[in-house]
Amino acid sequence: MSLNDLTQGAIAQMVQTADPSNSVQNPVCQILSIKKIQASAASASSMGDRYRIILSDGVKYAQAMLASQKRSMVESGELEKHCLVRISQYASNSVQGRRILILLDLSVVHPPTADRIGSPTNVDDSIKPEGGVKQEGGAGGALGNSNVGNNSAGRTTPATSAAGAGKVGGGAAGRPGGSSVHAGMPIYPIEGLSPYQNRWTIKARVTSKSDIRHWSNQRGEGKLFSVNLLDDSGEIKATGFNDAVDRFYSMLQENHVYLISKARVNIAKKQFSNLQNEYEITFENSTEIEECTDATDVPEVKYEFVRINELESVEPNQTCDVIGVLDSYGELSEIVSKASQRPVQKRELTLVDQGQRSVRLTLWGKNAENFPNHAGVDEKPVIAFKGVKVGDFGGRSLSMFSSSTMLINPDITESHVLRGWFDNDGAHAQFQPFTNGGGAGGAMGGGAANMAERRTIAQVKDQNLGMTEKPDYFNVRATVVYIKQENLYYTACPSDGCNKKVTPDHEGNWRCEKCDRSYEQPEYRYILSTNVADATGQIWLSGFNDDATKLMGMSAGELHKLREESESEFTAVLHRAANRMYTFNCRAKMDSFNDQARVRYTISRAAPVDFAKAGAELVDAINAYM
Numbered sequence: 001m002s003l004n005d006l007t008q009g010a011i012a013q014m015v016q017t018a019d020p021s022n023s024v025q026n027p028v029c030q031i032l033s034i035k036k037i038q039a040s041a042a043s044a045s046s047m048g049d050r051y052r053i054i055l056s057d058g059v060k061y062a063q064a065m066l067a068s069q070k071r072s073m074v075e076s077g078e079l080e081k082h083c084l085v086r087i088s089q090y091a092s093n094s095v096q097g098r099r100i101l102i103l104l105d106l107s108v109v110h111p112p113t114a115d116r117i118g119s120p121t122n123v124d125d126s127i128k129p130e131g132g133v134k135q136e137g138g139a140g141g142a143l144g145n146s147n148v149g150n151n152s153a154g155r156t157t158p159a160t161s162a163a164g165a166g167k168v169g170g171g172a173a174g175r176p177g178g179s180s181v182h183a184g185m186p187i188y189p190i191e192g193l194s195p196y197q198n199r200w201t202i203k204a205r206v207t208s209k210s211d212i213r214h215w216s217n218q219r220g221e222g223k224l225f226s227v228n229l230l231d232d233s234g235e236i237k238a239t240g241f242n243d244a245v246d247r248f249y250s251m252l253q254e255n256h257v258y259l260i261s262k263a264r265v266n267i268a269k270k271q272f273s274n275l276q277n278e279y280e281i282t283f284e285n286s287t288e289i290e291e292c293t294d295a296t297d298v299p300e301v302k303y304e305f306v307r308i309n310e311l312e313s314v315e316p317n318q319t320c321d322v323i324g325v326l327d328s329y330g331e332l333s334e335i336v337s338k339a340s341q342r343p344v345q346k347r348e349l350t351l352v353d354q355g356q357r358s359v360r361l362t363l364w365g366k367n368a369e370n371f372p373n374h375a376g377v378d379e380k381p382v383i384a385f386k387g388v389k390v391g392d393f394g395g396r397s398l399s400m401f402s403s404s405t406m407l408i409n410p411d412i413t414e415s416h417v418l419r420g421w422f423d424n425d426g427a428h429a430q431f432q433p434f435t436n437g438g439g440a441g442g443a444m445g446g447g448a449a450n451m452a453e454r455r456t457i458a459q460v461k462d463q464n465l466g467m468t469e470k471p472d473y474f475n476v477r478a479t480v481v482y483i484k485q486e487n488l489y490y491t492a493c494p495s496d497g498c499n500k501k502v503t504p505d506h507e508g509n510w511r512c513e514k515c516d517r518s519y520e521q522p523e524y525r526y527i528l529s530t531n532v533a534d535a536t537g538q539i540w541l542s543g544f545n546d547d548a549t550k551l552m553g554m555s556a557g558e559l560h561k562l563r564e565e566s567e568s569e570f571t572a573v574l575h576r577a578a579n580r581m582y583t584f585n586c587r588a589k590m591d592s593f594n595d596q597a598r599v600r601y602t603i604s605r606a607a608p609v610d611f612a613k614a615g616a617e618l619v620d621a622i623n624a625y626m
């Protein structure tokens with residue numbers, strides 16, 4: 001074998017050219033290595049093993065991923081190191097800032113040679129950061145197809161050429177279920193989609209479907225809905241606006257499999273999605289969707305159920321899958337969300353399982369409204385939930401997201417086990433609800449929420465927290481800027497659990513009116529008033545003895561003693577206590593002072609910021625913008 005058996009220069013063009021139909025056709029390349037990739041924990045159950053391939057044209061080599069529908073070529077031993085392949089279908093995608101080839105269809109044209117052919121170098125080294133290709137003498141000429149330059153990434157070129165359609169048709173022909181939707185179009189894995197090619201069909205299962213949401217702003221009004229789609233390569237969100245809502249909303253049903261084509265692929269707005277995909281789909285006027293009866297190659301939604309009595313081991317704000325028997329459900333109610341100022345409909349369910357605990361789960365919007373219309377809801381059905389949010393209101397509680405799914409009496413093993421248990425024993429059992437922390441009743445307008453959401457200082461003010469008769473709870477991550485010196489502590493009654501202020505009597509003792517007796521020494525207790533700041537603003541917080549002791553690093557008695565010895569030592573302690581960052585659990589409540597109403601923010605718990613954990617949270621938040 002020699003260099004001339006390979007399509008020299010193909011790699012640079014394949015990697016660089018966003019639209020494969022304008023790039024080199026059916027190049028022959030050599031496989032330099034095949035490596036199995038450990039699937040991430042999140043995707044392992046549904047996606048199986050993946051293979052990374054180093055592909056060479058004798059001049060350059062590049063990393064490529066083998067599309068998951070082709071992994072059997074490796075597993076059967078057909079695809080081996082140093083063999084030559086003809087690539088009949090591929091995509092070139094940007095993955096974490098690098099372009100990666102995805103091999104969608106290929107065939108082996110020559111068994112493994114003794115060694116690599118030529119001395120290929122890494123194609124990444126020849127690509128400028130902007131994605132332009134350095135001038136490489138001869139690369140274009142060798143291909144006889146040198147329209148690289150007028151096909152820059154970022155511009156979508158309609159793939160209308162007959163060559164494009166013909167080329168990919170071969171890839172799809174082997175698939176069963178000849179459908180009008182994907183006639184002549186290849187079935188792409190979801191991960192192979194990009195804005196740079198628009199002739200594709202995906203075959204995917206709807207794993208969740210949103211309500212129809214309406215909006216109205218200066219530019220007009222409209223409606224939209226979205227679905228999450230799954231195939232064995234990955235997940236992607238798809239959204240339909242206005243007409244597409246009318247055409248597709250009732251057609252697309254959760255857990256069914258569809259062929260979808262002729263839609264637009266956009267950069268994902270990750271703030272509005274829980275999927276990791278760089279892209280998302282928008283249905284257009286030309287979009288075609290058809291239900292697919294042959295669904296065996298499309299993975300089912302996989303559950304990782306957490307038992308109700310194990311929910312306490314899940315951190316608040318995480319999502320989890322839960323299955324249980326519906327013990328009862330509440331009336332539909334409506335609350336006005338403080339943050340959005342919009343009315344929201346909600347309904348609470350009570351779920352139980354073999355662990356003898358019960359947990360409340362909140363449904364919102366249409367799910368809440370339509371719940372009683374589902375068949376069997378009054379006959380203690382088993383309900384499986386995917387991706388529900390764990391809150392710590394009332395100890396532990398659950399809440400649906402727009403991306404969560406609910407299946408009533410699903411035909412899965414866990415469901416049948418629960419059915420058998422409940423009908424025999426469960427119906428007569430007593431269940432213990434989660435209760436600790438429930439004293440904050442109604443703080444978040446009912447339940448299934450967190451005791452306290454983390455907010456910025458600006459949000460605390462903008463959302464008028466504490467301005468109503470009910471107290472509001474919030475967390476704020478802020479830095480102590482200033483601690484007020486005057487009235488930092490007071491003289492308290494030393495008797496157990498009294499804490500009433502004591503005053504000197506005529507004998508020089510300290511008198512408590514409440515206990516009706518005098519003491520030789522008072523106890524000193526903090527009534528801290530501190531100004532804290534974050535990037536959005538400043539706010540005054542009050543803190544009592546325990547938290548103030550932590551902030552000051554000493555008890556009020558010790559601080560008082562220090563102050564009597566040296567005023568400068570005292571102020572030094574106050575200065576040292578500032579410039580430290582805490583997570584403050586707070587309560588906002590209206591207070592009357594001289595007939596003036598004002599909101600007081602009281603610290604119920606202060607903990608130093610755990611920087612590893614806080615950093616990881618910010619990584620997630622920043623990733624949502626990338």
Ligand SMILES: [Zn+2]
Pocket residue numbers: 493494495498499500512513514515516
């Ligand atoms: Zn007392």
